[in-house]
Every structure is written in structure tokens, then in C-alpha cells.
Amino acid sequence: MSPVNARPGMGLLTDLALRDLWHDRKLSLCIVASLVAVIAPLLLLFGLKYGVVSQLRDALLKDSYTLEVRMLGNGQLSQAWLNELAAQPGAAFVVPLTRSLNTQADLVWDSQRFVANAEMIPSAVGDPLLGTVPPPTQANQVVLSASAAQKLGVQKGSTFKLVVMRQLSGQHERGQLEVEVIGILPPEAFSRPAALVHLDLLLAMEDFRDGFRVPMLGLETGTLRPDTPRQYARARLYAKDLDQVSVLADWLSARQIESSTKLREIESVKAINRVLGLIFAVIAWTAAIGCAASLMGAFLANIERKRRDLALLQLLGFRRSAMGCYIMLQALLLTALAFALGYGLYAVGSWIFNQSLAVSLSDTAFVCRLEPVHLALALGSTLALAALVAALGSWRALQIQPAETLRDV
Known part of the structure; x- marks a missing residue:
């Protein structure tokens, strides 16, 4: 095979590129330093x-x-209406609620340990309040808030009496049910004395106070509840994510139902995200343009300085495609090294930020952090920019004619 038709492999091109970069290591370090000066601050930002x-x-x-x-x-609210609400794309949890006056009961351990007028909150699978605590699946099961459990002096597995009062035909009646504690919420989940109960228990309490016969609560007085579809006063509703809170609030508003949300806090976080995103975008694009210009100047100057070397390689049989790969390999190798060094500086800087601000943060909080996917995207974007600049430089190199370059040798 003649030298003109020789096709150098990738191994030979890589070896030549590395040897050339080491030979001109001062210039290579200058290019790497200019890239690190852009990459590290961007990663930190x-x-x-x-x-x-x-x-x-x-x-x-x-x-x-x-x-x-x-x-x-x-x-x-009918059950059909609640089903329509639960079917909304943004709804994560929906459970019916009775009238406000019927969502209170007394929790009694003995004459010394009791909670008067504790909140009764209907719960089910998927309740955000529960977290990892299992939900009550029967009417005689409850999950207590931390404050209620402390006042009663009970723990998981304990039993106590849930007491409901009513006045029927001029007589005060006391309904009660022995319930089991199947879980206790952490203090931060719910601050007030409360019990998360099965919906059947809450409905039984409402029927009891409405004067109906409720054997579950230990009394046979009262009339039978008519066999009519049940109507609910409200519902406990939770959105799937922060963006869906306003969507559900608007859905309720369109049906003349007023609601209360924490949209102000949510919008504040979104505003901070937008402002920081704009700041980062402006700085990132400015730095990227400056980096591209710096790389372009460095590569073009390097190509002009090596015109004779590149011309000689062409005479030795390197094709135009090989010459282009040779130049792009050098650019990608320098960029990869610069990114590694930039990431090292980012790691040091982020550690300093997190340690310096640890006093005002919790043990698991952080102020500077990147996920692996962010680093992968940053590396890919940096290499893509370097490849683009190198492609322009290689096009300039391919215009070099060996005869024009070597005639003065």
C-alpha cells in the first residue's frame, strides 16, 4: 500500500494528538486554564x-x-361529584368530610388522661399526612397525632375510648367506641391533638349527632337513617405537585366552591426559580460565547503555527478526514481534562459553601448541589461546544495546501 493511500487508525491519531499536546504543553495548559476558568464558575453557579x-x-x-x-x-356534595373531583389529573388524594361540628370527639384513657374535642380527620390509603404510617382500615382503628398521644399517654397498640355526646328528646346521651392506636404521627406532621380515623367512623358520628340509631357507638336509641344517597359537606383534597394546586383551586372556583391554599408560598419559590434561571442563563450564554471565541482563537492560532506540520502529515498520507479527526481529538482531549479540573474546583467550592452555611441549615440541607444527570449534561454540552469550534478549525486546516506551505522550507 502506498503512503498516499494509507489510512491511519484511531489509535495512531490519538497517539499523535497526545504527543503533540505534550510537546506543546505550555500552550495546552493555557487552553485548559481558559476552559477551567469558565467551567468551574458555571458549575458552582x-x-x-x-x-x-x-x-x-x-x-x-x-x-x-x-x-x-x-x-x-x-x-x-354527592359521591358522583367527589368521584369527578378524584378523577382530575392533578388530584392525588380525595376523601369526603362531614359537617364541621361533627368532626370532633373526646378521647378518653381515664379520668386523668383525656383529650376533649379532638379533631377527627378521615383518612385512607395515600393520605399525605400519614407518610409511612399505615392508614386505619376499620372503624375501630385510629392514628393519633403526637400531641394527642402524649396527652393520653398511649402508644402503638394501646386502646382507649372515643366518646361522642348528643342530645336526643331532651336527654343527654353518650356514645362510645373502644379504638386501637395503630400508629402515631411525627410531631411535625400535625401539631394539634387529633385522630385520623376511617370514614365509616366519621359517618357514624354524624349519624349519631343527627339523631339516628348507631349501634357501633353502643346505643340503640334514635331513628333509623333513611335509605337515601348520602351528601357530604366537604372533602380533604391534596394535589399531586406544586403546579397542580392552583389548577385544582381554579377547578373548585369554577364550581362556586371557595378554597384556601398556600399559593403565595408556592409562587414565591417559582419566582426565585425564574430569577435565578434568568441570571444563570445570561451568565452561561455570555461565558459560552466568550469560551467559544477564546477556543476559536486558540485553535486557529495553533493551526496557523503548525501549518508545516499539518502539511507534512498530508504528504505522509493523512487524508482530509483524518486531519479533521486529529484536530477534533485534540480539542476533545483538552476539553475533557479541563472539565475534570473544573469539576474538582466545583467540588471544593460546593463543600466550602455547604460547610460555611451549615450553621443555619439542617443536617440534610444543602445550598450547592448537582445531580449526576446535570453533570452529564454539562459535560456533553462542553464537549459539543468544543467539537463545534474544532470543526471550524479543522475546516481551516483542510484548506492548507502542502505545496504552498512547504515551498519555503
Whole structure:
């Protein structure tokens, strides 16, 4: 095979590229340093943006009330209406609620340990308040808030009496049910004394106070409840994510149902995200343009300086495609090294940020953080930019004619 038709392999091109970079190591280090000066600050800036916004979002999501859309007032909602609400794309949890006056009961362990007028909250599978605590599946099961459990002096597996009072035909009656504690909420989940109960128990309490016969509560007095479709006053409603809170609130508003949400806090986080995103975008694009211009100048100057070497390679049988790969390999190798060094500086900077601000943050909080997917995207974008600049430089190199370059040798 003649030298003109020789096709150098990728191994030979890589070896030549590395040897050439080492030979001109001072210039190579200058190019690497210029890239590190752009990559490291950008990684730190985006790490701060992502860390701060993620921390704020996590703080909101840890508060179950952030995703709650609280219905105001009492209405008459049918089961079909509630099914339509639960079918909304943004609804994560829906459970019916009785009238406000019927959502209270006394929790009694003995004459010394009791909770008067504790909140009774209907619960089910998927309740955001529960977290990892299992939901009550029977009417005689409850999950207590931490404050209620402390006042009663009970723990998981304990039993106590749930007492409901009513006045029927001028007589005060006391209904009661022995219930079992199947779980206790952490203090931050719910601050007030309350019990999360099965919906059947809450409905039985409402029927009891409405004067109907409820054997579950130990009394046979009262009339039989008519066999008519049940109407609910409200519903406990939670959105799937922060963006769906306003969607559900608007859905309720369109049906003349007022609601209360934490949209102000949610919008504040979104505004911070937008502002930081704009700042990062402007700085990133400015730095990218400056980096591209710097790379373009460095590569073109390097190509002009090596005109004779490149011309000689062509005479030795390197085709135009091989010459282009040779130049792009050098650019990608320098960029990969610069990114590794830039990531190292980012790691040091993020550690300093997190350690310096650890006093005002919780143990698991952070202010500067990047996920692996962010690093992969950053590396890919950096290599793509370097490849684009190198492609322009290789086009310039391919215009070199060996005869023009070597005639003065």
C-alpha cells in the first residue's frame, strides 16, 4: 500500500494528538486554564441555583399542607361529584368530610388522661399526612397525632375510648367506641391533638349527632337513617405537585366552591426559580460565547503555527478526514481534562459553601448541589461546544495546501 493511500487508525491519531499536546504543553495548559476558568464558575453557579431552589421546594413538600386545597364552608356534595373531583389529573388524594361540628370527639384513657374535642380527620390509603404510617382500615382503628398521644399517654397498640355526646328528646346521651392506636404521627406532621380515623367512623358520628340509631357507638336509641344517597359537606383534597394546586383551586372556583391554599408560598419559590434561571442563563450564554471565541482563537492560532506540520502529515498520507479527526481529538482531549479540573474546583467550592452555611441549615440541607444527570449534561454540552469550534478549525486546516506551505522550507 502506498503512503498516499494509507489510512491511519484511531489509535495512531490519538497517539499523535497526545504527543503533540505534550510537546506543546505550555500552550495546552493555557487552553485548559481558559476552559477551567469558565467551567468551574458555571458549575458552582448552577449548583447554587439548583441547591437553593431544591431546598425551598423540599421544605414546601415536607409540609403536607402545601399541597392541600382546603374547601371553605359546608356544601352538599354527592359521591358522583367527589368521584369527578378524584378523577382530575392533578388530584392525588380525595376523601369526603362531614359537617364541621361533627368532626370532633373526646378521647378518653381515664379520668386523668383525656383529650376533649379532638379533631377527627378521615383518612385512607395515600393520605399525605400519614407518610409511612399505615392508614386505619376499620372503624375501630385510629392514628393519633403526637400531641394527642402524649396527652393520653398511649402508644402503638394501646386502646382507649372515643366518646361522642348528643342530645336526643331532651336527654343527654353518650356514645362510645373502644379504638386501637395503630400508629402515631411525627410531631411535625400535625401539631394539634387529633385522630385520623376511617370514614365509616366519621359517618357514624354524624349519624349519631343527627339523631339516628348507631349501634357501633353502643346505643340503640334514635331513628333509623333513611335509605337515601348520602351528601357530604366537604372533602380533604391534596394535589399531586406544586403546579397542580392552583389548577385544582381554579377547578373548585369554577364550581362556586371557595378554597384556601398556600399559593403565595408556592409562587414565591417559582419566582426565585425564574430569577435565578434568568441570571444563570445570561451568565452561561455570555461565558459560552466568550469560551467559544477564546477556543476559536486558540485553535486557529495553533493551526496557523503548525501549518508545516499539518502539511507534512498530508504528504505522509493523512487524508482530509483524518486531519479533521486529529484536530477534533485534540480539542476533545483538552476539553475533557479541563472539565475534570473544573469539576474538582466545583467540588471544593460546593463543600466550602455547604460547610460555611451549615450553621443555619439542617443536617440534610444543602445550598450547592448537582445531580449526576446535570453533570452529564454539562459535560456533553462542553464537549459539543468544543467539537463545534474544532470543526471550524479543522475546516481551516483542510484548506492548507502542502505545496504552498512547504515551498519555503
